[in-house]
Amino acid sequence: MIKAGIIGLGIGKKHLDAIENYRNSKVVCALEKDRKKIISLKKKYKHIDFYNDEKSFFSRNDVNLISIASYDEFHYSQILKSIKKKWHIIVEKPICLSPAELKKIYYLVKKNKIKITTNLVLRQNNLFLNLKKKINKKEIYYIEADYLWGRKEKLFNWRSKTKNYSLTLGATIHILDLVCWFLNSMPTKVYAKSSSKITKKTKFRKFSFSHYLFTFPKDIMVKLTANAVCTHPHFHTLKIFEKNKTLISDIFGQYLINKKNYKNKFNLKKMKYDYPDKKNRKKIIRDFIDSILDKKIIMPSFKSNIDVMTACFYADMSMKKNKELSIKYLK
Ligand SMILES: NC(=O)c1ccc[n+]([C@@H]2O[C@H](COP(=O)([O-])OP(=O)(O)OC[C@H]3O[C@@H](n4cnc5c(N)ncnc54)[C@H](O)[C@@H]3O)[C@@H](O)[C@H]2O)c1
Structure with missing residues (x-):
């Protein structure tokens, strides 16, 4: 028990x-x-x-x-x-x-x-679970994802007081984890830049916007942004580019674009999934309980949690050094 x-x-x-x-x-x-x-x-x-x-x-x-x-x-x-x-x-x-x-x-x-x-919750989200089923990871050459936080006021609570607070560890980690799960691989290189333009004159002394270019195995490029200061609903936008199709999810809906429909923007195939899908948020915790009680349940491995943290630390290091870094994972 x-x-x-x-x-x-x-x-x-x-x-x-x-x-x-x-x-x-x-x-x-x-x-x-x-x-x-x-x-x-x-x-x-x-x-x-x-x-x-x-x-x-x-x-x-x-x-x-x-x-x-x-x-x-x-x-x-x-x-x-x-x-x-x-x-x-x-x-x-x-x-x-x-x-x-x-x-x-x-x-x-x-x-x-x-x-x-x-608790990396996006893997349990109905929208992303369904997108994962639709993608053909062998054909992907580029993914773009934005974490649009839309909760600027939250920067001024405990986040302002935490010495090592990092937007990469607080926000980007969610979409990076999602992309690693889609691709079933970890990035090998990262180059990141950040800005505090919108929060410069506030008590939040760290960067509040950042962008990242990750290189994944098989020459897949991934561009991410973490945008803590946007005037925008809290949202995770995504564009997945494959050789012969594109999947897009933003506040206007989810679309599948393919060779048949891409020339007519009114003819795109609209998809409909639950988002933000709050009812599924308990699932990671409950799956974890299942994994303790009956060992058979497959959870994201702790090593995958450790690896995504490592990639985030390298991204923050890249910002400090202003150069692209190769990522070395723990063994
Ligand atoms: N997985 C997610 O999507 C997600 C979403 C929000 C927050 N978080 C994480 O959850 C953590 C808490 O954030 P939050 O939004 O709940 O903050 P919050 O301010 O809403 O609540 C935190 C609560 O924890 C208490 N607390 C903090 N440190 C404590 C300590 N050492 N001992 C006892 N009580 C303590 C505070 O008094 C407060 O009541 C953070 O690490 C944050 O990054 C994760």
Whole structure:
């Protein structure tokens, strides 16, 4: 039976709802910094023990799954504490904030044989699941994807205070993971540039727009942008170019363009999928529970989570060095 603890009840509240009662799972405790939040949560979740201090939370001996949804800068130390307790781990993205931290987590997880996953939700989205079925990855030569965040105000909360906060680790990671999943491969090179033009005079001191050119095996080029400052609905746009067809998904709809219809823009084949498909967001967490309970369930491997983090770190390094870098993955 799964007995879970949750850290941080912002998006962590969604983790709670995904875990609670799924295949008899119970959330037994939660750690939350904000005392006011605890008071209101206690009214709704009477059976959960709420903690305000980390030491008491980590002294629980009845937990076997932890869901870490604290601010980015706490993920690393909370992962290490959870590994020590041999708890299985769901950690919000990003797993951590430096390559050295990533390396340590990777080797400790391997050594301790616990299960761990991160919440890269786009793979469970109805639209992207269906696009994946339509693509012929052998024919792809170019993919373009934009993470249009449309939530500029969120830059001025904890994200402004987090020393190593990175838009690449906070936003780009989602669309990069999606593209790697489509192509079933990892990029070999990256060149990235960033800008803080729109946020220069604000308290957000990091870059708020960035673009990336990734090279994938077999000469596939991928251009991504992370746009935290746009006046645009929160959206992930995508264009997938194959030799004989193009798939497009933007706020105006999803289209399949092929040799028969491409000369007449009024004749394009419109597709209709659920997006943002919020009902599927619990799926990664529930699949993870399945994988703990019955080992047969196939999840994205933790190595694929580690590799996408590595590619993001190289992208940020490329911005700093202003040059294209070859990406070396952990072994
Ligand atoms: N997978 C996704 O699509 C997705 C979406 C949003 C946020 N996130 C990630 O989730 C994490 C939380 O972001 P959020 O949007 O929920 O923020 P939030 O501010 O809405 O909520 C975070 C909550 O966690 C609490 N908290 C933070 N650090 C804590 C700590 N060390 N101990 C105890 N409580 C702590 C805060 O008091 C707050 O109540 C971040 O890492 C973020 O990158 C992921």
